[in-house]
Amino acid sequence: MSSSGSYAVQPATNPAREGHFAPGIFSGHQKAMSALSGKVQTVLGPVDPSQLGRTMTHEHLTMTFECCYHAPTQGDKTISEAPIEMKNLFWLKQNPYSSHENLLLCQETEAVREELLFYRRAGGGAIVENTTAGISRDVKILKRLAKETGVHIVAGAGFYVDVTHSSETRKMTVEKLTDIIVNEVLHGADGSDIKCGVIGEIGTSWPITDSEKKVLKATAHAQTQLGCPVIIHPGRNPAAPAAVVQILQEAGGDISKTVMSHLDRTIFDDGELLEFAKMGSYLEYDLFGTEMLNYHYNLEVDMPSDSQRVKKLAFLVAEGYEDKIVIAHDIHTKNRLVKYGGHGYSHILNNIVPKMLTRGIDQNQVDKILIENPKHWLTFN
Numbered sequence: 395m396s397s398s399g400s401y402a403v404q405p406a407t408n409p410a411r412e413g414h415f416a417p418g419i420f421s422g423h424q425k426a427m428s429a430l431s432g433k434v435q436t437v438l439g440p441v442d443p444s445q446l447g448r449t450m451t452h453e454h455l456t457m458t459f460e461c462c463y464h465a466p467t468q469g470d471k472t473i474s475e476a477p478i479e480m481k482n483l484f485w486l487k488q489n490p491y492s493s494h495e496n497l498l499l500c501q502e503t504e505a506v507r508e509e510l511l512f513y514r515r516a517g518g519g520a521i522v523e524n525t526t527a528g529i530s531r532d533v534k535i536l537k538r539l540a541k542e543t544g545v546h547i548v549a550g551a552g553f554y555v556d557v558t559h560s561s562e563t564r565k566m567t568v569e570k571l572t573d574i575i576v577n578e579v580l581h582g583a584d585g586s587d588i589k590c591g592v593i594g595e596i597g598t599s600w601p602i603t604d605s606e607k608k609v610l611k612a613t614a615h616a617q618t619q620l621g622c623p624v625i626i627h628p629g630r631n632p633a634a635p636a637a638v639v640q641i642l643q644e645a646g647g648d649i650s651k652t653v654m655s656h657l658d659r660t661i662f663d664d665g666e667l668l669e670f671a672k673m674g675s676y677l678e679y680d681l682f683g684t685e686m687l688n689y690h691y692n693l694e695v696d697m698p699s700d701s702q703r704v705k706k707l708a709f710l711v712a713e714g715y716e717d718k719i720v721i722a723h724d725i726h727t728k729n730r731l732v733k734y735g736g737h738g739y740s741h742i743l744n745n746i747v748p749k750m751l752t753r754g755i756d757q758n759q760v761d762k763i764l765i766e767n768p769k770h771w772l773t774f775n
């Protein structure tokens with residue numbers, strides 16, 4: 395770290411990672427864990443961290459977002475049900491969650507494949523795919539996309555927000571939830587042998603529900619066993635990120651290896667942002683490309699423009715947090731794909747980086763944000 399303050403918590407002692415096993419016992423779990431130490435786990439297997447290159451730490455390549463459909467006003471009913479075409483693209487940009495069709499990114503694998511090829515040509519190397527249980531993760535598709543495009547893809551383990559928890563999930567103990575997450579990292583997800591390389595995005599609402607609290611504790615316990623990266627989706631309230639960090643800390647989580655997502659729509663006041671930054675997580679601005687007036691999930695929020703996001707990054711850099719910033723687009727609806735007139739996965743590389751360079755962030759700092767910070771976060775202890 396440069397000067398970004400002290401970390402609020404030390405990771406809990408982890409006998410499993412310190413080799414305190416009963417003599418003669420070296421289980422499949424422990425073998426799998428030792429193979430991961432010092433590596434990044436992609437859907438094609440562990441890689442050396444130096445292979446990643448420029449990394450978007452929060453994207454989706456295939457998912458459904460039906461859980462978060464927002465009914466249109468009576469006057470917008472017809473346009474909301476129309477197929478996506480040129481004449482409704484601006485409406486979709488302002489109302490992305492009010493069209494069922496727009497919420498089915500899972501139907502666009504061919505377009506996503508092409509856009510990953512653009513991303514590579516633009517200088518991109520890796521993508522963290524944050525889809526978890528509840529929004530239709532499909533690691534087999536991720537593996538295919540990684541093979542066909544050469545982009546390193548890291549898949550996410552765990553559970554999205556409470557509204558997507560099944561009744562079975564809600565009844566699970568923290569221990570059971572921990573086992574599921576650990577298994578997705580060490581042995582494979584979605585009934586396959588394709589392994590996740592990060593826990594998250596772990597979904598939380600505001601206020602955080604009881605079921606989400608259990609998942610957060612399980613996340614911290616799994617992270618303690620595995621020494622792996624974690625990424626969190628906070629609720630839409632400025633107090634939400636700190637409340638999540640507190641639960642993770644109390645359960646022994648390693649906050650220095652945790653990304654707090656969506657800060658662009660969550661913390662607006664600079665003083666509050668610096669208070670939160672002191673807690674020691676990575677600070678993620680991940681809605682680059684999203685510019686809308688009425689943010690339906692919280693009308694109190696003024697969604698920032700990309701220029702305002704870049705200003706926030708420059709502010710955090712000036713405050714000494716250049717080693718803790720990560721960025722992405724969090725593409726999760728169809729209208730954000732190039733195919734539908736959107737910005738695609740290369741917007742940051744093509745448009746945001748030049749803007750950063752003219753706003754007081756130098757090339758070395760840009761490289762930290764795009765290459766070094768994601769690499770350190772994603773590397774297993």
Ligand SMILES: CC(=O)NCCS(=O)(=O)O
Nearest residue numbers: 627656659681691724726
């Ligand atoms: C997929 C996902 O959780 N995206 C975040 C959307 S939000 O509007 O920033 O909560």
